[in-house]
Amino acid sequence: MSIAVKVGEVKLKNPIILASGTCGFGRELAEYMDLGKLGALSSKGLTLLPRDGNKSVRVAETPSGMLNCVGLQNPGVDAFLETELDYMVQTGAGVVVNVAGHSDEDYLAMVEKLDPYKEKIDAFELNFSCPNVKEGCMVIGSSPKAIQSLVSRLRKLTDLPLWVKLTPNVTSVSETAKGAEAGGADAIVAINTMLGMAIDIKTRRPILHNNTGGLSGPCVKPVAIRMVHEIYDAVKIPVVGCGGISTYEDVLEFMIAGASAVELGTISLVHPTRPVEIVNDLEQYVKQNNIEGLASLTGTLEMWR
Amino acid sequence: MKSEYNVQLVNKRVLGDTCAVLTFSCPEIAAEGRPGQFINLSCSKFLKRPFGIMCTDKVSGTFSIGVRKVGKGTEQILTANEGDQFTVLGPLGNGFDFDGVGKLILVGGGTGIFPIFFAAEYASELGIPVTVVNGYRSKADAFLYEDFSKITENFMVTTDSGDLGIKGNVMACLSELDKAITDGATCFVVGPGIMMQKVSEWAMANGLSCYVSLEQRMACGIGACLVCVCKIKAEQEGKEFVHKRCCKDGPVFRAEEVIW
Numbered sequence: 001m002s003i004a005v006k007v008g009e010v011k012l013k014n015p016i017i018l019a020s021g022t023c024g025f026g027r028e029l030a031e032y033m034d035l036g037k038l039g040a041l042s043s044k045g046l047t048l049l050p051r052d053g054n055k056s057v058r059v060a061e062t063p064s065g066m067l068n069c070v071g072l073q074n075p076g077v078d079a080f081l082e083t084e085l086d087y088m089v090q091t092g093a094g095v096v097v098n099v100a101g102h103s104d105e106d107y108l109a110m111v112e113k114l115d116p117y118k119e120k121i122d123a124f125e126l127n128f129s130c131p132n133v134k135e136g137c138m139v140i141g142s143s144p145k146a147i148q149s150l151v152s153r154l155r156k157l158t159d160l161p162l163w164v165k166l167t168p169n170v171t172s173v174s175e176t177a178k179g180a181e182a183g184g185a186d187a188i189v190a191i192n193t194m195l196g197m198a199i200d201i202k203t204r205r206p207i208l209h210n211n212t213g214g215l216s217g218p219c220v221k222p223v224a225i226r227m228v229h230e231i232y233d234a235v236k237i238p239v240v241g242c243g244g245i246s247t248y249e250d251v252l253e254f255m256i257a258g259a260s261a262v263e264l265g266t267i268s269l270v271h272p273t274r275p276v277e278i279v280n281d282l283e284q285y286v287k288q289n290n291i292e293g294l295a296s297l298t299g300t301l302e303m304w305r
Numbered sequence: 306m307k308s309e310y311n312v313q314l315v316n317k318r319v320l321g322d323t324c325a326v327l328t329f330s331c332p333e334i335a336a337e338g339r340p341g342q343f344i345n346l347s348c349s350k351f352l353k354r355p356f357g358i359m360c361t362d363k364v365s366g367t368f369s370i371g372v373r374k375v376g377k378g379t380e381q382i383l384t385a386n387e388g389d390q391f392t393v394l395g396p397l398g399n400g401f402d403f404d405g406v407g408k409l410i411l412v413g414g415g416t417g418i419f420p421i422f423f424a425a426e427y428a429s430e431l432g433i434p435v436t437v438v439n440g441y442r443s444k445a446d447a448f449l450y451e452d453f454s455k456i457t458e459n460f461m462v463t464t465d466s467g468d469l470g471i472k473g474n475v476m477a478c479l480s481e482l483d484k485a486i487t488d489g490a491t492c493f494v495v496g497p498g499i500m501m502q503k504v505s506e507w508a509m510a511n512g513l514s515c516y517v518s519l520e521q522r523m524a525c526g527i528g529a530c531l532v533c534v535c536k537i538k539a540e541q542e543g544k545e546f547v548h549k550r551c552c553k554d555g556p557v558f559r560a561e562e563v564i565w
Contacts, residue, residue, distance in 0.1 A: 021530070028528040028553065031307045044531075052548050059522050059532035061352050061378075066524060070531045073548055217351060269525035270352060272394070273309055 001286045003279070003294040005039070007238050007260045008186045010122050010161055012039035012094050014279050015251060015261040015294065019242055020045050020098035020125060020165070021070065022265025025084040026091050032272040036092025037279055039261060043080065043088065045100040045127045048109055050076035054132060060198040060207040065217025065244070066266065067196050069210035071132040072100055077110050081117065089120045096163070100127035102136040104150050108157065115158040124160055126151065126185075128176075129167035129192030131214045138192075141167045144179030151183025161186040163240060166231075168220075169195045173227045174234035181235040188231050189240040189263060191224045216266040218244040225257045232258025232299055246274070248281035255297040307394075310334065314389045315367060320448040323374040325383055326359060326419075332366035334358075334395050340403075340424040341493070341518055341557045344370065344395030345526035348378040355523050355552070357420030357495065358396060371419030371448075397526050398556045401516060406491045409433050410482070410513070412475050412504050414440040414496025420518060421495050422449055425457050435459065436486050438478045440500065444469035459486070476503055487511055493557075494518070498565065505560035515560035521551040528553025536564040 003014040018029070020042040026035050035041060053073025060067045075084070080097075088095045097114060101107040111124060128141030128150075140146045147164065154162060164180035166173055168191040177188045193214025198207045206212070224243025231239050241259030245251055246267040254262045267274050286294055316328035334344060338361045345353035356370035374380050385391075401424055409428050413421030418439050428435045436459040441447045443466035450469075453460045462470035463478050471478050475496075492508045492515040494501045501517040508515035521533035534548035537558060541547075546564050549555065 024529050024531075028525075031527070032309075033306070052546070053531065053534070056534055057522055058534065059524050059530075061350055064351055066352060068524070068530070068532050073531050073534070269530050271309055271392075272307075272525070272527060272529075 001292060003282045003286055005261050005295045007123070007163070007240055008161055010094065012261055014039045014282060015255065015259070016275055016279050017042055017094070017096065017240065017261055017263045018268065018275060019263035019265035020127065022268060025080075025088055026093070027087065029268060029272055030091065033276040037276050038093045040094030040096050040122060041088055041091065042096040042125050042263060043084070043098050044074050045072045045098045045130060046074050046077050046080050046110065047072055047100055047102070048077055048106045050074065050079065055209045057207055057209050058213075060213065062196070062198060062215060062217070063219060065215055065219035067198055067208060067213035067215050068193070069132045069208045069213035071210065072130055077113055081113070085117060085120055094122040095120060096123045096125050097121050098125040098127050098165070100130055100133070100137055102133070104140070104153065106136060107150060107154060111154050111157050115160065118158070118160050121160055123163050123186070124158065125163045125165050125189060126154065127165050127192075129165050131167065131169060131193060131195045131212065132210055138167045138169060141176060142170050144175045147176055147179035148183040151180055151185050155184035163187040163189050165189040165192055167192050168223060168227055174230045177231040177235050181237050185237060187238045187240055187260070188235060189242055190227050190231055191220070191243050194220055194223065216244070218246055220244045221250060225253055228254055228259050229257040229301060248278045248285060251278060251282060252285070252297060255294070256299075256301045258299045258301070260295070260298050308333075310393050312391050312393050314385050314387055314391065317385070317387055321445065323383070324371065324448055326369050326371050327382070327385070328367050328369040329391065329393065330367050331393065334368045334393070335361045335363050335366045338368055338396040339400040340427045341400035341420060342396040342398045343526070343556065344368070344393050345397060345523070346370070346382065347392040349381045350378045352524055353394065353526065354378045354382065355397070355526055357417070357518070358423055359419040360423050360426060371416055373416045394526055398552055399554070401493050401557055403428065403431060403433065406433055408486070408490045409435045410486065410490045410492045411435060411437045412479070412492065412494040412496065412500075413437070414475060414500045417495030417497075417518065418449055421493070422452060424493050425453065429456055436482070437461065438463070438475050440475040440496065441469065442466065475500060476507065479504065479507055487513060492516070502565045505563065509561060516557050517560050517563060518556045519551050519558060519563065520556065523552055526552045538562045538564060
């Protein structure tokens with residue numbers, strides 16, 4: 001009985017990946033759990049140059065979730081290679097490097113810089129979906145053609161798996177997923193946060209200084225599951241499901257909908273030990289239900305006709 | 306390895322209409338908590354709520370926080386009864402550094418008065434001479450007045466209304482302090498931003514080293530999510546500021562490095 005999964009060629013000891021932007025490079029959550037028990041960590045979204053991110057206020061609570069507008073505060077790809085990559089490797093979890101850019105050229109330059117370290121990296125996660133920056137990211141990720149064009153250029157630069165993290169803030173997520181597949185992506189990660197707003201009724205201003213932010217947490221889960229299922233039906237490459245996962249039952253829902261693995265993170269901002277607890281729960285689940293391999297659940301959803 | 310603790314509310318001391326001191330059983334936080342550190346407490350809403358630690362009792366294995374109604378989360382926490390269960394992360398943040406402090410001036414305002422109480426108690430235990438200046442709205446609002454009177458002889462208050470202590474804000478008191486108190490003193494301030502800024506300016510102008518405990522809307526409280534950043538002067542040349550995490554790099558910062 002095994003909870004190991006594969007996302008294309010990438011082997012993970014279990015389907016639990018800490019989502020980019022919710023775990024830094026692992027250092028803080030390592031104080032609360034053995035990260036080596038997790039499938040993988042996805043790094044904080046990296047940019048070519050260091051970024052200070054957006055001005056505070058950067059968070060607003062919502063029913064069953066939160067809005068954030070951090071704005072990709074990160075030390076830049078050079079500092080990542082110098083101080084963070086080896087740290088991520090030694091945690092024992094798989095290493096997914098989340099790459100975000102202002103332009104196509106940024107993504108190309110970063111993948112070129114990172115590719116020589118391919119022995120230490122399991123996959124690139126192309127962030128075409130951060131809603132909190134003005135250029136790149138979600139702007140690219142809103143157009144199937146732009147996604148296809150950039151993925152195909154990146155495909156020529158590296159043999160490492162390219163996972164494309166998609167935004168839900170589009171008319172058709174199956175179209176953007178198809179664009180990624182046509183460009184040569186190895187997997188789709190869905191979904192990034194949903195664009196939202198919260199208002200202070202006393203000041204009549206948005207609570208977030210960026211005015212809008214990305215919604216995450218249990219409140220987005222039904223939308224994420226619907227989109228994972230749509231994408232699973234639309235493309236042949238594997239899907240990594242993401243959005244509001246808080247329990248092992250949520251993981252199972254995503255896998256049944258079509259996910260080969262999952263990312264989670266907002267829940268660890270509230271309960272930092274939860275990811276490892278979910279791994280333990282999944283182990284119990286396969287034992288108790290006599291399931292040979294957890295991976296066999298992927299895409300087993302039977303729709304009502 | 307750190308944990309999220311299941312804790313029980315063992316005592317609730319109501320302070321007026323919108324405030325209470327809540328005491329929880331948690332031997333780990335009781336043993337490790339230091340002044341200036343905080344805990345993140347569950348409520349009926351999605352995120353936890355951060356509160357500065359007001360005191361710890363290693364013998365009974367409890368810690369206390371002061372809660373004032375700010376929004377729905379604190380409102381719900383204030384309706385809790387003794388025996389109710391919560392989950393909590395902590396102690397979090399850096400806390401105040403008492404190393405090399407010869408004498409101390411503590412300045413508190415609003416809910417900052419709760420963590421200032423812990424600093425006053427701790428400094429007294431270390432034998433550091435302490436002067437406390439608390440700013441209240443009025444006599445009716447002067448919570449912990451008796452508590453401070455018990456642990457420190459040099460306890461002064463200001464009220465906006467003027468019905469207790471010196472009329473005005475804390476600056477009215479600080480500017481009149483004797484040189485014997487201020488010379489070579491270190492100043493810890495916890496309170497509203499504008500108060501901390503004014504006290505910082507006064508302290509720096511008078512050659513006192515000064516530390517402030519900043520506040521931001523938080524999510525994780527452990528440094529992972531980067532939502533609670535504060536603007537801190539950059540050491541690197543040509544760069545104006547860096548965003549530091551209030552929860553992990555702070556909440557206590559040197560006054561001269563804060564960009565208000």
